[in-house]
Amino acid sequence: MDGSEHLTVTLEARQAVAANLLGRLADDIDITPTQYARAKNAYETVGEVVQNAGGTILANAKVFPQGSFAIGTVIKPVDREDGEFDVDLACRLDVKASAIAPQQAKAMLGNALKADGRYQPKLREKPRCWRIEYAGDFHLDICPLAIVNPQLDAIPDRELAQWVPTAPERYAEWFNKFADRVRDIRFAKDVALEAHVDPFPEASENKGWLRRVVQLLKRHRDQWRLSARDELKEFAPISIILTTLSARVVERNPEFFSAERRPFEVVHAIVHGLAGGIEVRDAAGKPEVWIQSPVAHENFANRWKDDRKWQEAFQAWLADAKASVAALVNTYGLDSGKDVLAKGFGNRIASQVLTEYGSAMAERRDRNELTYTTAGLGVSTAGLAVPRHTFFGE
Amino acid sequence: MSKTSFGATPSLTVAQQAHHLRVLNLPGAKLRLHPHRLDFIYQARPTPLSRLYTLRLTYSLADLTEVRVQDPNLRLLAGDDRLLPHVYDGHHPAKLCLYLPNTNEWTRAMALATTVVPWSIEWLLHFEIWLTTNEWQGGGQHPDAGEKKQSRSQSVSKPGKQR
Numbered sequence: 117m118d119g120s121e122h123l124t125v126t127l128e129a130r131q132a133v134a135a136n137l138l139g140r141l142a143d144d145i146d147i148t149p150t151q152y153a154r155a156k157n158a159y160e161t162v163g164e165v166v167q168n169a170g171g172t173i174l175a176n177a178k179v180f181p182q183g184s185f186a187i188g189t190v191i192k193p194v195d196r197e198d199g200e201f202d203v204d205l206a207c208r209l210d211v212k213a214s215a216i217a218p219q220q221a222k223a224m225l226g227n228a229l230k231a232d233g234r235y236q237p238k239l240r241e242k243p244r245c246w247r248i249e250y251a252g253d254f255h256l257d258i259c260p261l262a263i264v265n266p267q268l269d270a271i272p273d274r275e276l277a278q279w280v281p282t283a284p285e286r287y288a289e290w291f292n293k294f295a296d297r298v299r300d301i302r303f304a305k306d307v308a309l310e311a312h313v314d315p316f317p318e319a320s321e322n323k324g325w326l327r328r329v330v331q332l333l334k335r336h337r338d339q340w341r342l343s344a345r346d347e348l349k350e351f352a353p354i355s356i357i358l359t360t361l362s363a364r365v366v367e368r369n370p371e372f373f374s375a376e377r378r379p380f381e382v383v384h385a386i387v388h389g390l391a392g393g394i395e396v397r398d399a400a401g402k403p404e405v406w407i408q409s410p411v412a413h414e415n416f417a418n419r420w421k422d423d424r425k426w427q428e429a430f431q432a433w434l435a436d437a438k439a440s441v442a443a444l445v446n447t448y449g450l451d452s453g454k455d456v457l458a459k460g461f462g463n464r465i466a467s468q469v470l471t472e473y474g475s476a477m478a479e480r481r482d483r484n485e486l487t488y489t490t491a492g493l494g495v496s497t498a499g500l501a502v503p504r505h506t507f508f509g510e
Numbered sequence: 511m512s513k514t515s516f517g518a519t520p521s522l523t524v525a526q527q528a529h530h531l532r533v534l535n536l537p538g539a540k541l542r543l544h545p546h547r548l549d550f551i552y553q554a555r556p557t558p559l560s561r562l563y564t565l566r567l568t569y570s571l572a573d574l575t576e577v578r579v580q581d582p583n584l585r586l587l588a589g590d591d592r593l594l595p596h597v598y599d600g601h602h603p604a605k606l607c608l609y610l611p612n613t614n615e616w617t618r619a620m621a622l623a624t625t626v627v628p629w630s631i632e633w634l635l636h637f638e639i640w641l642t643t644n645e646w647q648g649g650g651q652h653p654d655a656g657e658k659k660q661s662r663s664q665s666v667s668k669p670g671k672q673r
Contacts, residue, residue: 119630129558450635451587451642467643474639474647481632482649488628490537492557493635500534503630505615507596507636507650510608 127445129491131380135445137453138383140469141461142328145191147201147239147254155185155203155254162256163250168206170326173358179258180485182284187291188293188323189330189359194338205258206284208269213279218244218272221260227260244272268412277363283411288412291359294366294373299324302376313436325382326366333358333387333437335461340433357407357416362386364410366395380445387438436460480503516577521618524548530623538564546570551580552627556635560639566603568628569622577630578603587641595646596633610651 147155163179183204185189192201207225209216211454216224226246229235237316240247245259261269262279263400270279331438334355341352365386366373372385394417405427407417420426447453450470457466475492480486487499522530528543529552538553547570550597552632555562564581576598588594599605609615616625636648 125555125558133557133559313565444559447559449641450557450559450638453559454639454642468638471643471645472648474636474643476636477632478648486632488554488631490555491556493632498626501624502632503625505625505629506606506610507607507629507633507648508610509596509598509644509650509652 125491128378128380129372130445132378133382133492134447134453135378137362137381137444137457137473138332138441139325139328139379139467140472141465142321142331142471143332144465144468145461146323147190147192151254155256157420158248158250158254159203159205159256162229162235162258163207165232166225166228169231171211171224172218173211173216173224174228178208179205180208181261182206182287182288184334184355186284186288187295187359188327189334191331191334191338192414193262194335194342200252201254203256205256206261206271208260208261208470209264211262213264213270213450216262218276218279221262222246222272222463223260224275225260232292243274244276263357265280280337281412281414283409286411291363294325294363295324298326298373298382299374301325301382311484325379326386327360329386330359330362332383332461333362333390335465336437336440337382337433339383339462343452344429344432348425348429348432351423351425353426353430353433354416357392357430359411360407360416361390361393367410368392383412383441387434390434394428511593514581517563519617520621521571522621525569529565531627534623536627537624541577542571546572546610550622551625554634556631557639560634561621565630567622567626567630575616575626577606577608577626580636583672584637592644595637595640596650597647606630607650608633615644 129212159179159181161427166177166179168175178184181203185203185205190201190203196364208225209221210220222244226239226241229239229246229248238249238461241248242257245257248256250256251499259271261271261282261284261357264270264279264281269282270281271283272278301324336497337352337355337358341349344352369385369389373382393407395408396403397406399509401420405417405420408414409416413451417426439458440456443456444460447456450473454466454470457469475487481502482493482504484501484504485495486493486502487496488494488502489496489499493502524543524546528541528548528550530662531539531541531548536552536554538551540551542549542641547568548569550569551564552567552662553562553564561582563579565577565598566580567575567577569575578599583602584594585600585602594600594604596607610625632648638648640646
């Protein structure tokens with residue numbers, strides 16, 4: 117009866133549950149397979165419409181997903197709970213960048229879309245792309261590309277004034293290689309550890325933890341922006357930077373990411389390694405921050421030299437992201453854990469994750485698979501069985 | 511109340527129940543065995559990210575089994591404006607509802623150690639989630655649910671009879 121007795125829990129066990137909750141969260145902000153299929157169907161139709169609009173530049177154009185849709189890191193927007201998400205598409209026109217101006221290319225693409233009656237009511241012009249809105253579901257943002265050489269495309273800059281080099285397909289290939297490597301890590305099958313971790317739903321197993329971490333970081337960035345100091349809000353790190361820096365950690369540490377690992381170790385290594393992909397180069401005697409594109413001579417941080425706040429915002433956000441992960445591991449009470457998730461990723465998604473965790477445990481109990489060890493409830497065969505039963509009462 | 515109404519399987523004695531509880535070897539557990547009653551105090555953390563709870567199980571052949579959460583004070587955790595879910599008595603120390611009374615879900619032929627004890631720990635998991643979502647994910651039956659009239663009529667659920 118003396119309250120000094122303490123049930124100690126290993127750090128690994130705490131990390132295992134933290135990773136479980138984070139992984140569930142990443143999967144919950146992802147698009148569903150049905151949404152994915154609908155978006156894919158929609159962009160394939162766009163491709164046909166463009167190709168049939170007339171003229172050889174369009175007839176040989178190719179419409180394909182770029183950005184998060186191409187690498188499996190799409191997330192639902194934080195400020196729109198209706199589930200609408202963005203699908204970034206590229207339309208590579210069959211023309212050299214030197215032979216067409218960005219404005220012309222954009223107009224050509226826009227005219228092809230406008231000519232099809234189906235798109236007219238859904239079409240919206242954006243600074244450098246066309247948006248087709250599928251209300252309540254998703255938008256397709258289609259950006260024109262032109263050819264530089266077989267290895268390299270060009271995309272209009274933000275002002276639509278000039279072409280800048282890009283290689284979306286090779287970027288996706290580059291990222292997916294590391295994401296698949298992380299997916300294929302053998303995750304430590306420590307019985308004591310797995311004892312209290314409810315495995316992920318099978319559908320998400322192909323995704324792997326690099327994609328999950330990128331989704332978590334993007335969502336954390338979105339949430340961070342909501343509460344960031346006003347002067348930093350618009351300088352929140354952009355997705356391509358978070359994505360590239362995450363994959364760079366895997367690229368720099370091939371041994372770490374090929375050995376047997378625990379999911380939490382992967383999360384921690386990436387979050388704490390992010391800043392390692394930022395270089396400072398000498399630009400005519402002045403230091404310049406570079407986040408080098410892996411596939412083109414492009415600095416994803418090219419705007420950082422214009423305003424110190426870019427760097428300041430990145431550092432403030434990163435410190436916050438690290439703190440969120442650490443706080444989750446140090447939580448006492450799943451309710452406090454939910455508060456940590458809510459602060460980092462949004463209240464609604466945090467509640468959803470906890471709800472799912474509870475119902476997954478109840479399902480295991482109903483299948484007579486739930487057991488208890490001193491570390492907690494789980495599925496260890498060495499644990500004390502929790503037989504099926506019915507909670508009674510109000 | 512000294513035997514079950516479910517035929518063949520005999521009730522376990524208090525000493526037999528005590529034996530099963532001892533072999534659980536729960537850390538921090540204290541067992542007090544009286545001639546016809548036992549008190550079992552144990553600690554549990556339902557998940558590695560959970561609080562450490564101290565519970566007290568009281569069992570006798572003459573009275574109803576009760577499990578109360580002694581520490582922390584669940585009432586304080588829940589706040590004043592909410593009724594605790596699945597309890598017979600929400601005052602501190604809260605008394606948990608862990609099985610359907612007067613069904614075969616729990617009988618005196620069953621060891622507390624492998625039924626009521628793990629159920630109480632599972633209750634704590636769902637309690638922590640309820641604290642923050644206001645929803646109980648553990649399933650169960652409410653005594654006032656229309657189709658569960660039979661449960662409601664069972665006096666075992668009435669707090670008044672528990673003392």
